[in-house]
Amino acid sequence: MNDRVYSRRFSEHPAFWVVCAAIVTVICIYIFFKINEAQPGGTAGVIWLMSCGAMTGLSYLARRTKRLHHAQLRRWTDRAGSLWLLFVLYSFFALLVLELAGLIMGREIMPVWAELAAAFALSAGLIALGVKQAHTIQTTKITIETEKLPPGEERLRIVQLTDLHLGPYTGVALLAQILRRVREAEPDMVVVTGDVADGRLEGRGREIAMFRRIRPRYGVYAVTGNHDYYDDIDRALDFMRRAGMRVLSTEAVCAGGIVVVGVDDRDHLREDKWGLSRSETVIVNTRSRFRDKFMLLLRHRPVVEIGTQGMFDLQLSGHTHGGQLFPLLSSRLFFRGHSRGFKKLQKGSMLYTSNGAGYVGPPVRLMAPPEIVVIDLVRR
Known part of the structure; x- marks a missing residue:
């Protein structure tokens, strides 16, 4: 997949909805036949199909139309629809595993009604666990020794925030927890590596006030x-600046005795002079x-241009969400660049790709906990 695919949200690509509708329809019909096998001639199968149609429609209504004008109604409609679709997918995977186990063992492991009950229970449990994990922010700590701290500075503490995805689907409760973790870390500097917004950010005075309490x-x-x-870059930039952030647009500043370089999201794709990209040039x-x-x-994005390795000491990125919805093959696993976590690159450069603190789509995270990252630069 190339970078052009990501110039807009996946939910804005008509092909995305066609493929999703086809997959969900096949899965719902498969589970319908399983229900009919467990209860021949009963009404449970019909209720199942009606529920699938209604809940799929909710997701489409919230994401692709403007019929829901009330923000809270749109938010909870989107959540209900996306959680239901995830429930259907996880139930399907669980049923497949049980079927496969039966084929391997050469006999039926349990009656069909018991398979359905087990699959539904497991799916509901995974979603409940994922919702809890998505709203439980963890702190990841990294210590990096360096000889490049200024005289008299024994430690510089940097906190990274990324992928907050503030918008109609993310409330202030999660942001309050994130920023409380930031304050507890007592940083000397805070850096925000993109995706602050996920929707229009008008009327966000409360969130702005919460950010402005962070004063490293x-x-x-x-x-x-x-x-x-995606929605309105000017409003997003205005929000960030009013929230007390200095937005670095392909530029460098000196702060705390180090140099902080910030590049725009697609600078690695924009050609500059001497055959270099814009980000290569500034680095x-x-x-x-x-x-x-x-x-x-x-x-x-956790993209590292080969010619820049050894030029920077540490790159901080996000974008991938760590996959977010294990074991589904999330689109974020196919982005160009490096996977999550800490990497030592060539020529002494380092990279940390954070899972991020927010989420996209269903408010669920599995095997990819949300995080803020605390980096201590200490004198070697």
């Missing part, structure tokens, strides 16, 4: 992500100006 001594720096561009130019300073690179 060396400031808050941010770069844009792909979702910031190379900044390293030539500040040879002895620690360079922190902020980039939303």
Whole structure:
């Protein structure tokens, strides 16, 4: 898949809905036949099909039409529809596993009604676990030794936030928990690596006030992500600036004795002079100006251009959500770039790709817990 696919939300591609509708229809019919096998001639199968149609329609209504004008109604409609679809998928996978186990053992493991009950219970349990995990922010701590701290500075603490996805589907309760974790970390600097917005951000005075309570001594720096561009990039930038963030748009600043470089979301695809991309140009130019300073690179996507390795010391990225919905093959596993976690690159450069703190689609995370990242730069 190429980067053009991601120039807009997946839910805005007509083909996405056609493929999803086809898959969900096949799965719902398969489960319908299983229900009829367990209760021949009963009404349970018909109720199942009617529920599938209604709940699938809710998701489409919330995401692809403007018929729901009330923000709260749209939010809960979207959540109900997306959670139901996830329930259907997980139930289907559970039934397949039970069927496969029966084929391997050469006999029926349990009656059909028991298979259905087990599949539905497992699916509901996984979703409940995923909802809880999506709303339980963890703190990931990393310590990096360096000789590039300024004289007298023994430790510089940086907190990374990414993929907050504030919008009609994310409430202030989750943001309050995220920012409480940030305050508890007592950072010297906060960096935000994109996807602050996931929808229009008008009338967000409460969230702005919450952000402005974060006052690290060396400031808050941010770069844009792909979702910031989807609805209204100007409103997203206005929100970030009013929230106290300095947005770095393909530029570098000195703060806390280090150099912070921020590149726009698609700078690695924009050609600049000398055959370099825009992000390569700013990285190379900044390293030539500040040879002895620690360079922190902020980039939303975990893309590392080969020619820049060794130019920066640490890159912080997000974008992937860590997969978010294990074991589903989330689209975020196919993005160009590196997977989640800490990586040592060539020539001394390092990369950390965060799972992010928010979510897209259903409010569920499995095997990809939301996080803020605390990076301590300490003198070697």
